[in-house]
Amino acid sequence: MIAIISDIHSNTIALTAVLNDITDRQVERIICLGDVVGYGPDPCGCVDLVMERCCTTVLGNHDCAVTYEPSNFNIGAETACYWTRAALENSTDTDKRAARWKFLGNLSVKETYDASDLDLGNIELVHGSPRRPINEYIFPDDIYNNPNKIRGLFDRIERLCFVGHTHVPGVFLDTPDFYSPEELEWTFEVDSKHKAIINVGSVGQPRDSDPRAGYVLVESGAVRFVRVPYDVEKTAQQVHAIPELDDYLGARLKKGR
Numbered sequence: 001m002i003a004i005i006s007d008i009h010s011n012t013i014a015l016t017a018v019l020n021d022i023t024d025r026q027v028e029r030i031i032c033l034g035d036v037v038g039y040g041p042d043p044c045g046c047v048d049l050v051m052e053r054c055c056t057t058v059l060g061n062h063d064c065a066v067t068y069e070p071s072n073f074n075i076g077a078e079t080a081c082y083w084t085r086a087a088l089e090n091s092t093d094t095d096k097r098a099a100r101w102k103f104l105g106n107l108s109v110k111e112t113y114d115a116s117d118l119d120l121g122n123i124e125l126v127h128g129s130p131r132r133p134i135n136e137y138i139f140p141d142d143i144y145n146n147p148n149k150i151r152g153l154f155d156r157i158e159r160l161c162f163v164g165h166t167h168v169p170g171v172f173l174d175t176p177d178f179y180s181p182e183e184l185e186w187t188f189e190v191d192s193k194h195k196a197i198i199n200v201g202s203v204g205q206p207r208d209s210d211p212r213a214g215y216v217l218v219e220s221g222a223v224r225f226v227r228v229p230y231d232v233e234k235t236a237q238q239v240h241a242i243p244e245l246d247d248y249l250g251a252r253l254k255k256g257r
Contacts, residue, residue, distance in 0.1 A: 001027045001029070001217055001219045002030075002217070002218040003025075003027045003030045003031070003216070004031045004032075004033065004162050004215060004218060005030065005031070005032050005033070005203050005215040006032065006033035006034060006035065006060075006127070006163075006165075006200050006201070006202060006215075007035045007060070007167050007201075007203060007204060008032070008035065008040075008046050008202075008204040009035055009037070009039040009040045009046075009202070010036075010037050010039060010040030010042050010043040010045075010046050010204065011039075011041075011203065011204030011205065011213075011253075012041075012042040012045040012046050012049070013230050013234055013235045014203050014204045014213040014228075014230045015045075015046055015049055015050075015203055015213075016049070017213055017228050017229070017230035018203050018215055019049065019053055021228045025217070027217065030055060031054060031055065031113060031162075032050050032054040032056070032057040032058070033057075033058055033060070033125060033126070033162060033163065033164040034057065034059050034060025034061075034063055034107070034127035034134075034164060034165075035060030035062045035164065036050050036060065036062075037062055037066050037088075037104075038065070038077070039077070039080050039245070040204055040238075040239065040245075040249070041238035041239050041241070041242055041245065042238070043084045043087050044087060044088060044091055044096070047100045047103060048096070050103075051100075051103050056113055057103075057107055058107060058109065058110060058111050058125050058127055058133070059107035059133075059134060060134070060164070061127065061128065061134050061135050061165070062077075062084075063107060065078075066084045067101070067105055076248065076249065079244055079246070080246070080249065082244070083244035083245060109126070109133040109134055110125065110126050111124075111125040111126075112125070113125055115218065118220045118221075119220050120159070120160060120218070120220075121159060122159075123160045123161070123218070124157055124160065124161040124162070125161075125162050126161065126162075126163055127163065127164055128164075129163060129165075129197075130153055130156035130157050130161050130163075131152065131156050136165075137165055137166050138150075138153065138163060138172060138199070139168075140168065140170060140178040140180075142178075143172070143176040143178050150172060150176035151176060153197060154174040154176075154195055154197070157195055157197065158195075159192075160190065160196055160198065161195075161196075161198070162197075162199075162200055162216075163197060163200070164199060164200055164201070164202065165199075166199060166207070167201065167202035167205055167206055167207035167208070168199060168201065169181050169199050169200060169201030169202075169208060169214050169225055170198075171197070171198050171199075172196065172199070173195075173196060174194075174195055181201075181225035184225070187222050187223070188222065188224075188225075189222055190221055198223055200215055200216040202214055203215060204235075205249075205252070205253060206256045207256065207257055208256060209255065209257060210256045211232050211253060211255065212229050213227065213228045213230055214226065214227050214228075215228075232254055233254070235250070235253055236254060239253075
């Protein structure tokens with residue numbers, strides 16, 4: 001079994017809750033689809049945990065913005081990026097500081113992971129989309145508003161592609177169609193005949209009106225969506241205590257928006 005997480009956004013409390021849940025399920029392989037940092041109050045802690053626990057991590061747009069330069073970000077997100085960069089740079093532990101920057105700087109934009117032991121062959125891993133791995137959003141409404149976009153994305157994948165970025169979990173099919181975890185009764189049955197793009201949701205900043213942290217478990221023949229409660233109020237208070245982080249970034253956590 002494999003756990004896939006994404007969009008942690010410097011929320012150590014949520015990440016710790018998810019990692020504890022994964023440990024309780026005796027899952028040893030963890031993949032991260034990026035945005036380890038950005039928005040939240042503890043970038044150093046989150047990078048340390050991902051380096052320690054994840055066997056594969058890809059580059060998210062916030063990871064890229066913090067490491068290099070933010071582009072096309074709103075003012076709140078841009079300010080959070082600069083604060084995050086300063087928090088990483090001002091770490092007093094020089095060895096850990098260097099290791100964190102090296103980790104972020106070496107992340108790939110796309111990875112292919114061998115899941116043949118689960119009868120899934122190679123699975124594709126990106127933050128945004130198979131066409132533009134860092135920055136392209138795939139929204140549920142795209143199946144109605146831009147079906148050609150969905151079909152074009154499916155032309156880029158062999159079988160299964162896991163994404164994050166929108167913070168909204170669910171499964172895209174090439175018909176085109178989209179199914180939320182609730183519609184799937186929290187389990188997507190995988191077969192060898194059909195392609196799927198699977199959004200694993202967000203650990204640290206869900207946006208599907210459910211404030212609980214989210215991730216997926218991948219096993220032979222199925223992808224299971226998991227939600228984990230955590231102390232949202234405590235993370236919100238940590239955000240509010242940092243002047244450079246917009247209070248909205250804490251308030252939105254309580255609503256899962």
